Structure formats: C-alpha cells, structure tokens
Amino acid sequence: MSILEVSNLKKIYTTRFGGNKVQALTNVTFTVEKGEYVAIMGESGSGKTTLLNILAALDRPTAGKVILEGKELSGIKESEMATFRRENLGFVFQEFNLLDTFSIRDNILLPLVLNGAKPSELEGKLQPIAERLGISDLLAKFPYEVSGGQKQRTAVARALITDPKLILADEPTGALDSKSTDDLLRVFRDINSQGQTILMVTHSTKAASHASRVLFIRDGEVFHQIYRGDCTNEQLYQKISDTLTLLTTGGEKR
Amino acid sequence: MKLGLFFRLACSNIRKNHQLYVPHILAGTGLTGVFYVMLTLANDERLENIKGGYAIPAIMSIGCVVVAILSVILVFFTNSFLMKQRTREYGMYNVLGMEKRHVGHIMFFENLISTVISIVSGVLFGMLIYKLCCMFICKMLHVETILGFYVDPWCVLKTIGGFAAMYLAAFLWNRFRLARLRPVELLASAGTGEKEPKVKWILLVIGLATLGAGYYIALTVETPLRAIPNFFKAVILVIIGTYALFLAGSIAFLKLLRKNKEFYYRRKNMIAVSDLLYRMKQNAIGLASIAILATGVIVMMSTTVCLYTGTEETIKKYFLDGDSDVFVKTYGRYSEEKDGKWESYHFQLPEETVRELLEKTVKEYGSEVVSFKPMRNLSDVFHFENGKGTIYQTRSSFALIPEGTVQLIIIPLEDYNGISGQSVTLENGEVGWFALSDDSPEITKTVPKQFTIGGQSMTIGNKVKKLSLTPGEAYTADTYGIIVPSLEKLEAIVDGLDRELDEEYGGDSRYYLYASVNYTYSVQVADPKKLAEVDTEQQMSSTFGTYLHDRLVELGYDEDHTDAYAYWDSSWGMRNELFAMYGSLFFLGILLSMVFLFATALIIYYKQISEGYDDRGRFQILQKVGMTQKETKGTIRRQIVIVFFLPLVTAVIHMIVAYPVIRKLLKLLMMPNDTLFLLCTAATVVAFALIYMVIYRLTARTYYRIVR
Numbered sequence: 001m002s003i004l005e006v007s008n009l010k011k012i013y014t015t016r017f018g019g020n021k022v023q024a025l026t027n028v029t030f031t032v033e034k035g036e037y038v039a040i041m042g043e044s045g046s047g048k049t050t051l052l053n054i055l056a057a058l059d060r061p062t063a064g065k066v067i068l069e070g071k072e073l074s075g076i077k078e079s080e081m082a083t084f085r086r087e088n089l090g091f092v093f094q095e096f097n098l099l100d101t102f103s104i105r106d107n108i109l110l111p112l113v114l115n116g117a118k119p120s121e122l123e124g125k126l127q128p129i130a131e132r133l134g135i136s137d138l139l140a141k142f143p144y145e146v147s148g149g150q151k152q153r154t155a156v157a158r159a160l161i162t163d164p165k166l167i168l169a170d171e172p173t174g175a176l177d178s179k180s181t182d183d184l185l186r187v188f189r190d191i192n193s194q195g196q197t198i199l200m201v202t203h204s205t206k207a208a209s210h211a212s213r214v215l216f217i218r219d220g221e222v223f224h225q226i227y228r229g230d231c232t233n234e235q236l237y238q239k240i241s242d243t244l245t246l247l248t249t250g251g252e253k254r
Numbered sequence: 255m256k257l258g259l260f261f262r263l264a265c266s267n268i269r270k271n272h273q274l275y276v277p278h279i280l281a282g283t284g285l286t287g288v289f290y291v292m293l294t295l296a297n298d299e300r301l302e303n304i305k306g307g308y309a310i311p312a313i314m315s316i317g318c319v320v321v322a323i324l325s326v327i328l329v330f331f332t333n334s335f336l337m338k339q340r341t342r343e344y345g346m347y348n349v350l351g352m353e354k355r356h357v358g359h360i361m362f363f364e365n366l367i368s369t370v371i372s373i374v375s376g377v378l379f380g381m382l383i384y385k386l387c388c389m390f391i392c393k394m395l396h397v398e399t400i401l402g403f404y405v406d407p408w409c410v411l412k413t414i415g416g417f418a419a420m421y422l423a424a425f426l427w428n429r430f431r432l433a434r435l436r437p438v439e440l441l442a443s444a445g446t447g448e449k450e451p452k453v454k455w456i457l458l459v460i461g462l463a464t465l466g467a468g469y470y471i472a473l474t475v476e477t478p479l480r481a482i483p484n485f486f487k488a489v490i491l492v493i494i495g496t497y498a499l500f501l502a503g504s505i506a507f508l509k510l511l512r513k514n515k516e517f518y519y520r521r522k523n524m525i526a527v528s529d530l531l532y533r534m535k536q537n538a539i540g541l542a543s544i545a546i547l548a549t550g551v552i553v554m555m556s557t558t559v560c561l562y563t564g565t566e567e568t569i570k571k572y573f574l575d576g577d578s579d580v581f582v583k584t585y586g587r588y589s590e591e592k593d594g595k596w597e598s599y600h601f602q603l604p605e606e607t608v609r610e611l612l613e614k615t616v617k618e619y620g621s622e623v624v625s626f627k628p629m630r631n632l633s634d635v636f637h638f639e640n641g642k643g644t645i646y647q648t649r650s651s652f653a654l655i656p657e658g659t660v661q662l663i664i665i666p667l668e669d670y671n672g673i674s675g676q677s678v679t680l681e682n683g684e685v686g687w688f689a690l691s692d693d694s695p696e697i698t699k700t701v702p703k704q705f706t707i708g709g710q711s712m713t714i715g716n717k718v719k720k721l722s723l724t725p726g727e728a729y730t731a732d733t734y735g736i737i738v739p740s741l742e743k744l745e746a747i748v749d750g751l752d753r754e755l756d757e758e759y760g761g762d763s764r765y766y767l768y769a770s771v772n773y774t775y776s777v778q779v780a781d782p783k784k785l786a787e788v789d790t791e792q793q794m795s796s797t798f799g800t801y802l803h804d805r806l807v808e809l810g811y812d813e814d815h816t817d818a819y820a821y822w823d824s825s826w827g828m829r830n831e832l833f834a835m836y837g838s839l840f841f842l843g844i845l846l847s848m849v850f851l852f853a854t855a856l857i858i859y860y861k862q863i864s865e866g867y868d869d870r871g872r873f874q875i876l877q878k879v880g881m882t883q884k885e886t887k888g889t890i891r892r893q894i895v896i897v898f899f900l901p902l903v904t905a906v907i908h909m910i911v912a913y914p915v916i917r918k919l920l921k922l923l924m925m926p927n928d929t930l931f932l933l934c935t936a937a938t939v940v941a942f943a944l945i946y947m948v949i950y951r952l953t954a955r956t957y958y959r960i961v962r
Contacts (some may be wrong), residue, residue, distance in 0.1 A: 058878075079882070079884075081882070082880055082881060082882035082885065085880045086880035087340040089880075091878065091880075093878065097875045097878055097879070098875075099528075099872060099875055099876075101528045101529055101531065101532050101872070102528055106524065106528065109524075110517065110524070110879060111879060111880055113519050113520065113521055113524050114521055114879075114880060114881060114885075116521055117519075117522070119515050119516050122515075122519055141448050142449075144449065158879070171261070251942075253337075
C-alpha cells in the first residue's frame with residue numbers, strides 16, 4: 001500500500017516583478033510504499049529542495065498532486081496545515097534547527113507539547129526514543145553543549161516523537177563528520193526496520209546507499225531509479241556512483 | 255583625496271544604517287536642545303525679575319544638572335549600541351584589507367557628521383523652542399508674557415562645548431574599542447549558541463534586601479521632616495533593588511516556572527518561558543532603567559501638578575481659610591554697651607501703635623484695613639519628660655527625634671476667640687487644644703494630661719475648633735494648638751522658659767536660644783487684588799518698617815541703637831512666590847518628564863531592533879517544526895507584551911509604596927490636600943500608561959518588520 005503518491009508535480013517560480021520564470025520542477029511522478037526508505041539524489045539546482053518543500057507542505061505546487069495516505073495536500077486549508085504537518089510528518093534538517101533556548105529534552109518534546117499532549121504523558125514517550133537514539137544522558141544539556149552528531153540525533157528524536165507517517169530528511173548528514181554520519185545512517189536504518197517510512201534528500205552517495213530505493217532527479221524530472229533488491233550497501237554504492245557518472249557525463253545525450 | 259573617500263564612505267554608511275543613526279542623532283538633538291533651554295532659563299534675568307521669581311534660576315539649574323547627567327548616560331548608551339551593531343561591519347573592512355587606521359578615519363568622519371548634525375540642530379531647536387518655553391512659563395506663573403527673541407551667546411557656547419566634549423569622549427572610546435578589535439575572533443564567534451542564564455543568588459539576595467529595606471523605610475516614615483533624608487535613602491535602595499531583581503529575580507522566577515512541569519509543558523507556556531529567560535538575560539538592565547525612568551516621571555509629574563494646582567488652596571489654608579490677607583509680626587530691639595560688651599533687648603510695641611501705622615501703610619498703597627486682630631503666640635518644638643515640657647533644640651534633620659516630642663502653638667484665649675469667632679471658656683487651670691491636621695491623634699498621646707511648661711502647670715481640657723493655619727515648618731508628625739487662659743499666662747510661660755534656657759545654656763549661645771512671644775497680627779484689607787498689583791512683598795513691609803522706626807525715634811529711643819522689625823506675610827506675596835516656584839517646578843517636571851519619556855522610547859526602540867534580529871532565527875525554526883505563522887506571532891507578541899509592561903507595573907508598584915512618603919513631603923511644602931494628590935497621581939499614571947502604549951505600538955512595528 002502506498003503511503004505517498006506524487007503525480008505530475010510542476011513548480012514554476014516567478015520573480016517578484018513577474019519578469020523571469022524559472023521552472024524548478026517539470027514533471028515529477030513517484031510513489032512511496034509504507035515502510036520504505038527512499039533516497040532522492042540530484043545535483044544542486046535539480047529541484048530536490050523544491051520537491052521536499054512541496055512534500056512538507058511548506059510550498060504549493062503550480063500543478064500536480066501530492067497524496068499522503070489518501071489525503072490530498074492541496075485540499076487542506078491553510079489554517080489546518082500546521083496541525084496536519086505536526087501530526088503526520090517528521091522533519092530532520094541539515095542544520096538541525098534546534099532551539100538554543102531549549103534543553104535537549106524540551107527540543108524533543110516541543111512537537112508533542114504543541115499538539116496539546118498532557119504533561120504527564122510526556123516522559124513516557126520521551127524515554128524509549130531517547131534510549132533508542134542513545135541520548136538519554138544528554139537530556140538536561142543545551143544544544144551548544146553537545147556535538148553535531150548528538151544534535152542531529154536530537155532532531156531525529158524530535159521528528160519521531162509524534163509517530164509521524166512519514167519522515168522527511170533534508171541532507172541530514174550534510175553537516176556531520178564521517179563517524180557521526182555512520183551513526184546517523186545506522187539510526188535511520190534501525191527506525192526504518194521498525195516500520196518507519198523515510199524520505200531522504202541527499203547529495204551523499206554513502207547516505208543514499210543505505211536506502212531501499214534511490215530516485216535521481218535532473219532538471220526537474222525523475223530521471224532514473226534504483227531498487228536495492230538483494231544488494232549489499234557496497235554494491236548499491238557502486239550502482240549509485242555509476243548512475244551519477246552517467247548523469248553527469250553520458251546522460252546528457254539521452 | 256583619500257580623506258574625501260573616507261568622508262564619502264562615512265556618509266553612505268550613515269545613510270545605510272539610518273535605522274540606527276536616526277534615533278542616535280535625534281537623541282543628540284533633543285538632549286542638546288533641552289539642555290540649552292534649561293541653561294538659558296537659568297541665566298535669563300528677565301525671568302528672575304518676575305514677581306516672586308527669584309527661585310526660578312535655582313530650580314532651572316537643578317534641571318540643567320539632571321539633563322546633563324541623563325545626556326551623558328544616553329549618549330553613551332546609544333553610542334555603545336551603535337558600536338555593537340556595527341562591529342561586524344568594521345571587522346569586515348579590516349578583513350577586506352583596510353588598515354585599522356583607515357577604518358578609524360571612516361569612524362571619525364561618521365562620528366563627526368552625526369555629532370555636528372546633533373549639536374547644530376540641537377542648538378537651533380533649543381533657540382526655537384526657547385520662546386515657546388518662556389511663554390509657557392509666564393502663562394503658568396500668571397504674569398505678563400515676556401516677549402522678544404533671546405539668545406545668550408555664553409549659553410550657546412557652553413552647550414556646544416559640553417556636548418562636543420561628550421561626543422569626543424564617546425569617539426575616543428569607540429576608537430579604543432576598534433584598536434582592540436580582532437576580526438578573526440569576530441568572524442568565528444558568529445555561530446556559537448548563547449549560554450543558558452544562571453541564577454545569580456548573591457545578586458538576588460542583595461536585590462530582595464535592598465528593595466525590602468527601601469520599601470520598609472518608605473512605609474514607616476512617620477514625620478514629614480524625617481521624610482526628606484529617608485526619602486533619598488529609600489530611593490537609592492529601591493534603585494539598586496530594582497536593577498538587582500530585574501537581573502537575578504526574573505531569571506530565578508522563570509526557572510521556578512520551568513521546574514513546574516504541569517505549568518511548563520503547555521503549548522502556551524513552554525516557548526514563552528524559555529524565550530523570556532534569554533530575553534531577561536539580555537535586557538534586564540534596559541528594562542530596569544525603563545522602570546526607574548518611568549517611576550521618575552510619575553513621581554515628578556504627580557507632585558508638581560499637585561503643588562501647582564493646589565497653590566490657591568495652600569494659600570487659603572495658610573491665611574486662616576482666607577480670613578486673613580496679611581500676618582504681621584513686630585518687635586523692637588535696643589542694643590547698649592555694658593562693660594565693653596554689647597547686649598540687646600527685645601521689646602514690644604503697643605497694639606494701638608502697630609494698628610495705626612499699619613492702617614497708614616495700607617492706605618498709602620490704595621486700600622484699607624478691614625479687620626485687625628492680634629494672634630499672639632509661642633510656636634516651638636517641645637520635648638516632654640515626666641510631665642515637664644522643654645524646648646527641643648536639636649533640629650538636625652538627621653537626628654532621631656525622640657518620643658514625646660511635639661510642635662506646639664500656644665495662643666492666649668482672647669486672641670483665639672477673636673480670630674476664630676468662638677466664645678470658648680476655660681475651666682480653672684485647664685487649657686484648650688486642637689490639632690492642625692485632621693488625622694492627628696488625641697494630644698494626650700504625646701503631651702501628658704497634667705504638664706508644666708516654663709514652670710506653669712496646666713491640665714489638658716476640651717478640644718476646641720481648629721484654627722486653619724500652617725506653621726512654616728513642620729518638625730514633627732503632628733502639630734497642636736494650645737489655648738491658655740490669657741496673654742499674661744503666655745508671657746509667664748515664656749519668662750519661665752527663658753529662665754530655664756539661661757540656667758541650662760547661659761553665655762553666648764543665648765543669642766540664638768530664646769523663647770519669645772510672637773506678637774503677630776492677622777490683618778484683612780479691603781482690596782487685596784489691588785495691593786497685589788502695586789506691591790511686591792518687600793515694598794510694603796519696608797514702608798511699614800520705616801514708619802515703625804520713625805515712631806520709635808519719636809518716642810525717644812536712641813536712633814543709632816534701636817531697630818524695628820516687621821515680619822510681613824501677605825497672601826499676594828505668597829501667591830507670587832508660590833506660583834513662581836511651583837510653576838517653574840511644574841515646568842521642569844513637564845520638560846524632564848518629556849526627556850525621560852524620550853529616553854524610555856529610545857531604550858525600547860533599540861531593544862526591539864536588537865531582539866528583532868535575534869528572534870528572526872527562532873521564529874523561522876518554530877515554523878519549520880510545525881507552528882503556524884499565527885501561533886508563532888501570538889507567542890512572540892505575548893512575550894513582548896510581558897517584557898514591555900513589566901517596567902510599567904514595577905513603576906506603578908514603586909509609586910504606590912512611595913505614595914505615603916511623598917504625601918508627607920508635600921505636607922512639608924504646605925500642601926495639605928490629600929485628595930488632590932491622589933487624583934494627580936492617578937491621572938499621571940493613566941496618562942503615562944497611555945503614552946507608553948503609544949511608544950510600544952510605534953516601536954513594535956519596527957520589530958515585526960525585522961522578524962518578518
């Protein structure tokens with residue numbers, strides 16, 4: 001059963017005074033099945049971020065549809081959008097986006113509090129997630145006191161705490177060193193193996209090689225996709241690199 | 255050529271940073287202008303020559319000092335804020351290859367330009383509004399308007415010199431900061447998060463202690479005279495307490511809220527509480543300053559408005575509820591040489607003589623005496639011990655006045671009946687009494703029922719109708735009138751007291767220490783308005799004094815060794831004096847309040863800008879995490895409102911606590927009307943809150959523009 005359906009998505013940006021038009025997305029169509037771990041790859045300017053913003057309901061498409069669990073995003077009223085996003089989507093960003101006025105604990109709990117959860121329920125939800133992500137000891141600390149990897153794990157915990165249908169990750173390893181990257185990718189695989197659907201936009205071949213499917217975007221279209229099948233991470237890594245080479249060199253003639 | 259380049263760069267920098275420079279230059283202009291006006295008012299001889307206007311220069315000089323102090327603080331505040339915001343830019347110039355020296359040149363030109371604009375426009379602004387201020391003062395003093403453009407070159411020079419020196423000091427400070435600037439550190443330090451604010455326990459304790467002590471002093475002041483030194487002690491303690499509590503108390507309180515999970519983990523509270531923690535850390539000093547300035551405005555305005563509007567009533571109360579126009583007190587003094595030492599004797603002039611000469615004087619000035627009533631009295635502070643009352647001599651305002659000390663006005667029965675129109679009779683050995691203030695307790699609280707003064711024993715008898723008069727100075731909380739059976743009894747008391755003083759002190763100090771009957775007469779005239787026009791206080795009383803002296807000579811006194819004294823208090827003279835004094839105080843109150851308000855607005859404006867840039871990032875994260883724009887705006891607005899109105903609430907609380915002390919201080923200034931003061935205070939608080947709200951609205955707009 002597909003959890004996310006994207007069909008014929010098109011996005012045209014118009015500059016402020018109406019002069020130039022920039023086509024960010026030409027025609028994007030794909031679906032994500034429940035429990036899948038999808039990576040979307042593409043060069044800078046290929047339209048990845050635009051796509052992610054539309055999926056996150058932060059931006060609206062010029063044409064086309066996004067359906068999340070049978071509900072069309074464009075049909076949701078502006079006033080209900082924030083609630084919808086809070087209840088159905090979890091976000092992980094490249095620059096973490098933690099509030100430096102909050103402790104790690106409060107950063108994780110924020111979406112729950114915004115959803116109106118009872119104060120007594122909070123701790124019960126927090127503990128298992130913090131333990132799973134290995135940040136139980138850091139809860140009382142503040143963002144400026146912990147490492148980048150720990151910050152990103154906090155952000156993942158914050159995304160998970162509302163049990164979202166879909167986690168959207170935007171270059172989650174972009175600001176991390178290699179060890180923290182490995183850690184985070186292991187975390188993603190763990191939560192995916194427990195049934196969490198993940199959609200990750202990334203530059204990094206290594207990050208993408210952990211996914212179950214990789215989509216390639218170029219010039220605003222889905223250009224190619226690779227399924228993991230029975231490949232190991234290393235084999236998938238090789239396939240992705242080959243595709244990327246093709247994309248930048250031979251692919252132009254297609 | 256190179257300097258030209260720096261100059262052009264400086265110009266464009268100021269234009270680019272107009273959001274920061276406009277308020278800085280406006281502040282400079284306003285302060286220079288107000289200082290110039292104050293200085294000129296203090297030196298304008300035309301004002302000094304207004305009837306009763308001798309106090310104006312002194313009052314305006316006080317204003318000058320206050321404005322000067324505030325100017326220094328504000329100029330350095332806006333300057334340091336400007337520097338903080340622009341340090342990055344200066345660092346950038348440095349990184350891009352400009353030498354510190356060159357950046358220094360640019361900075362010099364920037365400072366020069368803003369200084370010249372501030373001072374020149376400030377002095378012009380001052381000259382322009384000077385005439386307006388003069389007109390306003392004359393209106394308030396009820397005198398004819400002084401016309402004509404007036405410029406005192408000396409004041410212009412002093413103003414320019416003073417402010418130029420101040421700005422030069424600010425520039426040198428900036429230059430020093432620039433020299434120590436390390437651009438690399440600057441660029442690296444951009445991304446680190448701010449540390450969580452810690453509760454400063456020592457500061458919290460200091461704050462609680464000083465504020466508590468200040469409030470305690472303010473609330474327990476008993477006598478008006480004690481109110482003066484205590485008031486200043488309390489003011490200083492409360493200022494320290496306010497700063498300390500804004501710094502430490504607010505953070506302790508918010509942390510306490512954060513500890514309460516049921517309260518904290520709520521949608522409305524969570525973000526507000528933790529953001530406020532950081533806001534308070536950054537803004538505590540600014541907010542405390544606003545609270546102090548606001549309290550200052552409220553105190554100044556409520557008291558000066560009250561004094562000014564209550565002037566007529568004060569005069570009426572002073573002059574027996576308007577039944578009297580002039581109080582005249584006379585005596586003669588004769589000096590003679592005895593064994594190579596000069597000794598002087600006081601003697602009294604007969605009532606008929608005084609009356610006759612007074613009528614002559616009044617007639618000469620174009621009016622007539624309607625009534626002439628003696629109100630002879632002895633007025634002094636007495637200390638009672640074991641039923642015996644002695645004159646209390648230590649009148650230092652810092653000395654603790656002991657229990658059983660009270661101010662008495664002793665009046666003979668015949669004079670009391672004559673003035674009050676009553677026909678009181680006294681039982682044998684008894685005296686009548688009344689309290690000057692309606693809220694004073696029974697006299698027996700301080701004076702024993704059976705008592706002696708000057709060897710005369712008396713018993714407290716019935717309470718009689720009070721005479722509405724105000725003793726010039728109020729040393730003790732309560733003042734009582736005592737009615738003794740006759741003038742002879744009063745004279746006997748005075749003689750007795752004089753003997754006691756002789757025994758106790760003797761010698762030279764006796765020149766200052768003596769008890770004497772005040773031979774005071776209450777005079778009513780037919781047309782006091784006419785006299786007010788032709789007389790300045792001194793003229794009529796000196797005419798009267800001359801007549802007295804001439805009469806003494808006629809009576810055979812030695813002209814060289816005899817003086818005649820006449821103390822003269824006329825309602826019109828007092829009116830001129832009070833209007834001049836209270837009017838110029840009122841004017842000063844208005845002008846200083848405006849300056850204070852301006853300072854408040856400036857602090858708030860800069861605070862909004864600096865917070866706006868900080869909040870922008872937070873605002874964006876909250877939206878990414880899933881808050882609607884509306885919710886985000888709502889939480890931010892709530893925080894701003896709390897931060898904004900905290901100083902106002904603090905000011906109102908300070909005012910409520912200060913209220914009783916200020917009321918007592920006003921009693922010292924002969925302002926007896928409590929209702930009027932309450933009204934003035936309430937009106938000032940409401941007016942201030944409204945203006946404050948307007949400032950909030952205007953500055954909040956800038957803030958939202960930045961955040962969005």
